[in-house]
Amino acid sequence: MHVVADGAVAPEDDFILPFLLDAPELHGRLVRLGPAIDEIIRRHDYPVHVGRLLAEALTLTALLSAALKFEGVFTFQTKGDGPVSLLVCDATESGALRGYAKVDHARIPEGAASETPVSDLLGEGYLALTVDQGDEMDRYQGIVELDGQTLEECVHHYFRQSQQFQAAVKIAVAGGGTSPWRSGAMMLQRLPADEEAIEAEEKNEAWQRAMVVLADSDPSQFYQVEASPFDLLYDLFEQDGVRVFESKAARAECRCSKSRVELVLASLSDEEIEDLKVDGKITVTCEFCNREIAVDEIDLAVLRKA
Numbered sequence: 001m002h003v004v005a006d007g008a009v010a011p012e013d014d015f016i017l018p019f020l021l022d023a024p025e026l027h028g029r030l031v032r033l034g035p036a037i038d039e040i041i042r043r044h045d046y047p048v049h050v051g052r053l054l055a056e057a058l059t060l061t062a063l064l065s066a067a068l069k070f071e072g073v074f075t076f077q078t079k080g081d082g083p084v085s086l087l088v089c090d091a092t093e094s095g096a097l098r099g100y101a102k103v104d105h106a107r108i109p110e111g112a113a114s115e116t117p118v119s120d121l122l123g124e125g126y127l128a129l130t131v132d133q134g135d136e137m138d139r140y141q142g143i144v145e146l147d148g149q150t151l152e153e154c155v156h157h158y159f160r161q162s163q164q165f166q167a168a169v170k171i172a173v174a175g176g177g178t179s180p181w182r183s184g185a186m187m188l189q190r191l192p193a194d195e196e197a198i199e200a201e202e203k204n205e206a207w208q209r210a211m212v213v214l215a216d217s218d219p220s221q222f223y224q225v226e227a228s229p230f231d232l233l234y235d236l237f238e239q240d241g242v243r244v245f246e247s248k249a250a251r252a253e254c255r256c257s258k259s260r261v262e263l264v265l266a267s268l269s270d271e272e273i274e275d276l277k278v279d280g281k282i283t284v285t286c287e288f289c290n291r292e293i294a295v296d297e298i299d300l301a302v303l304r305k306a
């Protein structure tokens with residue numbers, strides 16, 4: 001195995017590790033998340049079913065965002081008519097992650113979280129993946145209907161529909177209750193090829209081989225801190241050779257701020273402001289991180305004059 005970053009030390013936790021299979025030039029990402037997702041999920045009082053779903057969604061967000069070249073925000077969102085009517089996660093290019101779910105607690109099904117099909121939680125609806133680089137011109141969004149028993153299957157459905165690239169993911173989540181949330185996932189991606197026919201056939205074989213390796217792999221290894229990601233990749237893809245690149249650290253980080261709240265308030269009418277006021281101030285709770293941001297009478301006066 002080649003390590004591209006000289007003297008690179010294998011990352012342990014909360015990382016996104018890009019790699020390349022030598023022979024067929026297939027791209028891959030290995031994601032392992034621990035404290036980052038545990039912090040995000042525990043800021044809310046979610047039933048274990050929802051914690052698990054959010055853990056998966058955050059992991060897929062980290063994985064998919066790392067497969068794209070962008071500067072800005074990548075968003076993974078599901079909307080449906082189930083007990084979890086909304087699931088929103090986003091990631092910046094620097095690895096800041098956040099996410100939340102809108103939950104109707106009374107409608108959460110009984111039974112083991114790990115065995116509940118995603119359709120029982122999300123209902124019928126859609127999955128939207130968005131890349132937002134700040135400029136309206138640079139916004140890209142792909143939408144497919146929710147189709148699958150797991151979020152992993154829903155993402156595969158997205159891949160099949162998008163036709164932009166061939167890719168496959170495998171994901172595993174552990175935790176809930178008293179044990180911290182952990183997750184791991186791998187994505188393999190085949191870039192569109194325009195090679196000679198012979199090479200194409202060779203690449204097809206390599207792709208099929210990689211798909212078998214991924215299907216046969218034990219994804220619980222992806223999240224175990226004890227398993228070195230370098231060893232793991234080497235064991236899986238020894239035949240083709242693996243090159244790893246510098247890993248990126250993932251972290252729980254919300255982008256809410258008082259100034260953003262003030263920006264929204266500044267656009268409201270006087271009546272709307274009055275409606276929002278409680279004891280002379282407006283308190284806004286961030287849906288992502290549950291932080292309360294208070295804008296008092298003095299702030300408001302300055303804001304409304306500006």
Ligand SMILES: [Zn+2]
Nearest residue numbers: 254256286289
């Ligand atoms: Zn926040």
